[in-house]
Amino acid sequence: MSAVALALEVVVxxxxxxxxxxxxxxxxxxxxxxxxxxxxxWFLCFLIVFILPLDVSTRS
Structure with a gap:
């Protein structure tokens, strides 16, 4: 998972x-x-929902 994408997603x-x-x-x-x-x-719940697709899509 890209560090920039993860950091941007956490902030958003x-x-x-x-x-x-x-x-x-x-x-x-x-x-x-x-x-x-x-x-x-709310932050932790939303974080799981938004990070899981990012993690699945960036796995090789």
């Missing part, structure tokens, strides 16, 4: 999770630890 997935949390969550009402835990959970 992080910002996707952050965008969705901003859209569906309320930053002012929620506790910071709840926001962090939700961001981490």
């Amino acid at each position: 997935v992080f910002f996707l999770a952050l965008f969705l949390l901003h859209r569906y969550g309320d930053f002012r009402k929620q506790h910071r630890m709840v926001l962090f835990a939700t961001l981490l959970a």
Whole structure:
């Protein structure tokens, strides 16, 4: 797996999770630890979904 593609995908997935949390969550009402835990959970779940096809497609 290419390191550049992996790094780019990790950054894109992080910002996707952050965008969705901003859209569906309320930053002012929620506790910071709840926001962090939700961001981490969404990030890790999305990371698996997005990295698996990259890993399969770049295997030789």
